[in-house]
Amino acid sequence: MDFRYLGRSGLKVSEITYGNWLTHGSQVENDVATQCVRAALDAGITTFDTADVYANTKAETVLGEALKGERRESLEIFTKVYWPTGPGGPNDSGLSRKHVLESIDASLRRLQTDHVDLYQAHRFDTETPLEETMQAFADVVRQGKALYIGVSEWTAEQIREGAAMARDLGFQLISSQPQYSMLWRVIEDEVVPASREVGVSQIVWSPIAQGVLTGKYLPGQPPPEGSRATDEKGGADMIKRFMRDDVLERVQALKPVAEELDMSMAALAVAWVLQNDNVASAIIGASRPEQVHDNVAAAGVRIPEDAMRRIDEALGDVVERDPGKTAENAPKKRPT
Numbered sequence: 001m002d003f004r005y006l007g008r009s010g011l012k013v014s015e016i017t018y019g020n021w022l023t024h025g026s027q028v029e030n031d032v033a034t035q036c037v038r039a040a041l042d043a044g045i046t047t048f049d050t051a052d053v054y055a056n057t058k059a060e061t062v063l064g065e066a067l068k069g070e071r072r073e074s075l076e077i078f079t080k081v082y083w084p085t086g087p088g089g090p091n092d093s094g095l096s097r098k099h100v101l102e103s104i105d106a107s108l109r110r111l112q113t114d115h116v117d118l119y120q121a122h123r124f125d126t127e128t129p130l131e132e133t134m135q136a137f138a139d140v141v142r143q144g145k146a147l148y149i150g151v152s153e154w155t156a157e158q159i160r161e162g163a164a165m166a167r168d169l170g171f172q173l174i175s176s177q178p179q180y181s182m183l184w185r186v187i188e189d190e191v192v193p194a195s196r197e198v199g200v201s202q203i204v205w206s207p208i209a210q211g212v213l214t215g216k217y218l219p220g221q222p223p224p225e226g227s228r229a230t231d232e233k234g235g236a237d238m239i240k241r242f243m244r245d246d247v248l249e250r251v252q253a254l255k256p257v258a259e260e261l262d263m264s265m266a267a268l269a270v271a272w273v274l275q276n277d278n279v280a281s282a283i284i285g286a287s288r289p290e291q292v293h294d295n296v297a298a299a300g301v302r303i304p305e306d307a308m309r310r311i312d313e314a315l316g317d318v319v320e321r322d323p324g325k326t327a328e329n330a331p332k333k334r335p336t
Helices: 030-042 054-069 096-111 130-142 154-167 191-198 211-212 235-240 245-252 255-258 265-275 289-296 305-320
Strands: 003-005 012-014 016-019 045-050 076-081 116-121 146-151 173-176 199-205 279-284
Touching: 003 279, 012 016, 012 279, 016 030, 016 289, 030 054, 030 289, 054 076, 054 096, 076 096, 096 116, 096 130, 116 130, 116 173, 130 146, 130 154, 146 154, 154 173, 154 191, 173 191, 191 199, 211 235, 211 245, 211 265, 245 305, 255 265, 255 305, 265 279, 265 289, 279 289
Parallel strands: 016 045, 016 279, 045 076, 076 116, 116 146, 146 173, 173 199, 199 279
Antiparallel strands: 003 012
């Protein structure tokens, strides 16, 4: 496992982060989830990402149990706040001071730790003044409940404003967690340059496009039984933007590139996002331990320039590059 600095900080994270969105507490049983975490630790992964909203708080509980007994100082544990938790009352979501300060305490109880290494704003809150949110994060840091602060799916301008305010309040904004893959490159033109300016790096989610870049979905054929595209609890909705025959045909054209590099399609996809020098880590998920080992093969890999060019040629115009998609997909008001 290789390690990279997170933003303009001294914190190092593993190039591969283990995340438990859509799996722990919902898709897989707790014993299998623990086996996947053990596989991640055995593979050298030290960085673990979750959120209070995943499986409506259950994912944090499962991760806390799975990591129990590990040396805390040897781990980097990340979680997030914004989306509704609990019964969905008027203050059960967003980035108000009330919700941030109550949520960090609840997350720490579920994770069975006295601090997280990174606490992230899961989305931008249009209903709370940014000053209020950043002051709440500053207090979380001063109380020792989080060592660093990050954001997820913020626009370039929101990242600039948040980083400037954090500096004024005496703490660092060091990370951004956007969706990024061979097929979804909307951060490249605006978010990445802004992040470089202010000392923020990316921890990217869905590097294999919810499984599409594994090549297991074939054009003109129904999705495999038990795959994410058949999961009506959440996976199917997220993956549907990529489940077009023109996309699936282009993805199949990546197989020769993966074979020549002696990599699986999944490992190639993860290695591809790690070629971006503003990406500190790629988040992988797993419903089986062997998936962890497959994806970890991407760590430390340098894809030759010729192969990178062939990937672009294979995918052609099915790649989404519009930087406006970050704002377009953001919630316009606080969810309930």
